[in-house]
Amino acid sequence: xxxxxxxxxxxxxxxxxxxxxxxxxxxxxxxxxxxxxxxxxxxxxxxxxxxxxxxxxxxxxxxxxxxxxxxxxxxxxxxxxxxxxxxxxxxxxxxxxxxxxxxxxxxxxxxxxxxxxxxxxxxxxxxxxxxxxxxxxxxxxxxxxxxxxxxxxxxxxxxxxxxxxxxxxxxxxxxxxxxxxxxxxxxx
Amino acid sequence: xxxxxxxxxxxxxxxxxxxxxxxxxxxxxxxxxxxxxxxxxxxxxxxxxxxxxxxxxxxxxxxxxxxxxxxxxxxxxxxxxxxxxxxxxxxxxxxxxxxxxxxxxxxxxxxxxxxxxxxxxxxxxxxxxxxxxxxxxxxxxxxxxxxxxxxxxxxxxxxxxxxxxxxxxxxxxxxxxxxxxxxxxxxxxxxxxxxxxxxxxxxxxxxxxxxxxxxxxxxxxxxxxxxxxxxxxxxxxxxxxxxxxxxxxxxxxxxxxxxxxxxxxxxxxxxxxxxxxxxxxxxxxxxxxxxxxxxxx
Numbered sequence: 001x002x003x004x005x006x007x008x009x010x011x012x013x014x015x016x017x018x019x020x021x022x023x024x025x026x027x028x029x030x031x032x033x034x035x036x037x038x039x040x041x042x043x044x045x046x047x048x049x050x051x052x053x054x055x056x057x058x059x060x061x062x063x064x065x066x067x068x069x070x071x072x073x074x075x076x077x078x079x080x081x082x083x084x085x086x087x088x089x090x091x092x093x094x095x096x097x098x099x100x101x102x103x104x105x106x107x108x109x110x111x112x113x114x115x116x117x118x119x120x121x122x123x124x125x126x127x128x129x130x131x132x133x134x135x136x137x138x139x140x141x142x143x144x145x146x147x148x149x150x151x152x153x154x155x156x157x158x159x160x161x162x163x164x165x166x167x168x169x170x171x172x173x174x175x176x177x178x179x180x181x182x183x184x185x186x187x188x
Numbered sequence: 189x190x191x192x193x194x195x196x197x198x199x200x201x202x203x204x205x206x207x208x209x210x211x212x213x214x215x216x217x218x219x220x221x222x223x224x225x226x227x228x229x230x231x232x233x234x235x236x237x238x239x240x241x242x243x244x245x246x247x248x249x250x251x252x253x254x255x256x257x258x259x260x261x262x263x264x265x266x267x268x269x270x271x272x273x274x275x276x277x278x279x280x281x282x283x284x285x286x287x288x289x290x291x292x293x294x295x296x297x298x299x300x301x302x303x304x305x306x307x308x309x310x311x312x313x314x315x316x317x318x319x320x321x322x323x324x325x326x327x328x329x330x331x332x333x334x335x336x337x338x339x340x341x342x343x344x345x346x347x348x349x350x351x352x353x354x355x356x357x358x359x360x361x362x363x364x365x366x367x368x369x370x371x372x373x374x375x376x377x378x379x380x381x382x383x384x385x386x387x388x389x390x391x392x393x394x395x396x397x398x399x400x401x402x403x404x405x406x407x408x409x410x411x412x413x414x415x416x417x418x419x420x421x422x423x424x425x426x427x428x429x430x431x432x433x434x435x436x437x438x439x440x441x442x443x444x445x446x447x448x449x450x451x452x453x454x455x456x457x458x459x460x461x462x463x464x465x466x467x468x469x470x471x472x473x474x475x476x477x478x479x480x481x482x483x484x485x
Contacts, residue, residue, distance in 0.1 A: 008449050009212040009233060030450060045209050046233065047269055053231035054449055057442070078209070092228070092268060107268060113292035114315050116202045117195035135205040136270065136292070154194060174205050 001188065004029040004038030006064075008054040010046020010079060014173040018181045032063045040073040040188045043080025045135065045171050048088075048107065051079055052095045061096055068100045073164040075184040081167035082107060082138050089141065101165045102144025103157070109139035121170070123159060124150040126179050132158070132170040140169060150183075161187075198315030203337035206270070206292065206317055207401045210234055210338075210424055214414065214445050215403075217241050217428040220259070221266035223437075230441035234270040234292065236426065237263040242299045242346030243429035243468065246476070252300040254282040260289055272319070277484055278304025280313075287316040293338070294318050296331075298483035299345045299428075306485065311335030321405065323356045323481050325363040326382030332399050333385045339398065341422070342481040343406015346429050348470030350407040352481060353417060357404060361421045368396045406481070409434070409467045411447030411460050418451035435465035 003019050005012045007028035016026045019042070029035050041064070043051075055061040068074055076084040082091070084100045090107035091097075110116070116136055120129040132153070140157040143149065150166075151159035158169045159180070164187055172180035196202070213233030218224040219241060227235050239255045240248065254275050264271045270292035275282035277296055282303075286294050296309050298321050311318040312335035321342035322328035328339045341360065343353030367378055367389060375393055379386040391399060404417035405426035414425045425448055431441045443460040450456040473479075 007212070011208045011211060013211070014208060030453075046211070047209070047213065049228060049269060050213055050231045050233050050445070054445070057231075057446055058449070090268060112290045113206050113270065113317065114287065114290060115197065116206065117197045118199055118202055119195050133202060133205045135202065135209055171205060171208075174201065174208060 001025065001040075002027050002038045003185075003188065004035060004041045006041060006043045006051070006080070008058060008060075009050045010044045011171065011173055012044045015042050015044050015077075018173050018178050019185070021178050022182055022185055024185060029060075030058060032059060035060065035063055035067065040075075041067070042184075043074060043076040043083050044173065045078035045080065048079040048082040049092050049095055051083060052092075052097070055096065065098055068098055068165070071164050073184070073188045074100065075166045077168045077171055077173060078135065078137055081105060081169055084165060084167055101160065101162045101167055102147050103140050103160060103167070104142040105138045105169075106141045107138050108136050109141075110134055110137045112136065119153060121151045121153055121158065123180065125183060130172070130177060130180065131175050132172070133174045134170045137169045200335070200337065203317035204400055207319075207338040210270070210403075211401060212449060213424045214441075214448050215272065215424065215426045216431055216441060217426075218263060218432070221262050223432055224263045224267045226438050227431075227441060228267045228269055230438060231445035232269060232441065233424070234272055235263065235267060236272045236274065236295065236428075238274055241429040241432060242480070243348070243433050244346075245299060246346040254279070254285065254300070257285065257289055260286075260291065264290065274300055275309070276300040277302040278307050278309060280309045283309050283314060283316075283318075287314055291316060296320050296336075298342055298480045302483050308334050308484070319403070321481070321484060322360060324359040324382070326384045327484060328360055328398065328402075329382060329384035329388045332388060336400065338401050338403060340403040340405040340426055342484070343404070343408075344473065344476070345406045345480050347407050347473070347476065348409040348430055348433070348468040349472065350409070350413045350416065351473065353404050353406045353408065354420065356406075356481070357402075357417065357420045357422055360398070360402065364392055364396065364398060367393050408444070409470060410464075411443045411457060414444045414447045415451040415457055418448060424448070429468055433468035440464050440467070
């Protein structure tokens with residue numbers, strides 16, 4: 001079982017360290033060749049416009065869409081959540097995304113970097129609170145009835161799952177707490 | 189740092205968090221909204237808003253200051269990616285103004301004329317993260333001690349010549365490698381020699397890593413330059429004059445973005461380096477009157 005981390009841009013290295021701390025075998029995915037070797041994929045935080053651009057130029061967009069259609073488990077954090085959503089507000093008109101989970105998101109909805117924050121979250125299935133970083137984070141503006149809510153912050157959904165697709169608007173990879181990655185690996 | 193019941197903003201972790209998100213990316217200098225859009229179209233992870241690119245500052249001479257807020261606001265309105273802007277070394281009021289504008293990162297930059305010849309800005313006093321230049325590990329650790337969330341090599345801005353950036357990256361990363369081999373008594377000497385806080389030196393000995401991300405800046409003009417910086421150990425690249433002082437900025441910007449992602453793949457580097465038109469002419473180090481890298485203490 002190999003876990004891929006989309007490594008076109010962003011916080012892929014810290015995701016990889018976290019998955020390795022849980023004993024997972026990992027591969028950084030930059031090409032279709034890399035993608036073929038993995039059984040699941042993590043889409044990290046970073047700039048979603050940059051990743052969308054690089055998914056095209058690296059000829060990775062369609063192969064990933066096909067794998068998601070064939071039920072490859074995926075976990076998207078922040079920019080990764082934007083890439084997996086059904087619709088994006090505040091993005092670029094040419095920005096591409098997968099529509100893999102029935103949520104709408106609004107990009108940069110928490111504001112600019114001065115508004116970025118850390119906080120404690122109650123997470124479904126975890127015994128104690130999870131310390132979460134929100135960095136120029138997107139907000140979930142609509143959620144479909146088939147989507148399972150795993151955590152809320154104020155009145156917004158911040159962690160959710162539908163089938164084999166999990167998304168977080170925050171960054172579980174930026175702490176030393178690997179419990180949310182562990183939740184994802186259980187699905188895999 | 190500001191706390192309320194539900195949210196803590198401006199903590200060191202939150203500041204470093206944005207630097208993490210910018211990894212593997214290209215940050216481009218832009219002087220107006222049109223250039224900012226070209227940069228975003230090309231896949232830039234952020235733009236640096238400034239009135240003149242370093243090559244023009246070098247040509248014009250005089251005092252270089254923080255940009256007009258109006259121009260920074262126009263650039264913020266034209267793109268969705270983070271916008272950075274520069275304050276003069278030690279000019280904490282320019283930094284206060286940039287924070288008030290909602291700039292995502294403040295570059296306390298040697299490219300502008302320093303405002304203080306002894307002190308850098310106390311960066312802990314801000315909720316906005318700072319990036320600072322460094323030519324060696326001591327300088328990098330002094331800036332980190334002052335609260336910088338990101339370090340970039342200084343290189344020699346506005347020259348289109350990557351030689352100084354390479355020197356600075358090798359200085360910083362080479363000393364980190366040596367420190368990991370030092371015994372505990374030798375770390376005191378390292379701290380003294382570098383003029384750096386001892387606890388930060390001890391931390392590096394333990395982890396083998398700089399406390400914050402390390403990016404490359406100063407002289408990158410081609411996709412190969414960007415990949416060189418990445419292979420040497422930089423985690424992202426700043427491109428200043430190299431894009432908008434070249435013949436055809438848009439394809440060059442796109443090629444540098446691809447080269448930064450696929451920096452280990454020579455076949456892709458060969459492909460994206462083709463037909464980009466002329467890069468900026470560039471200048472040799474013996475032809476410049478003033479080294480910006482020497483600014484900063």
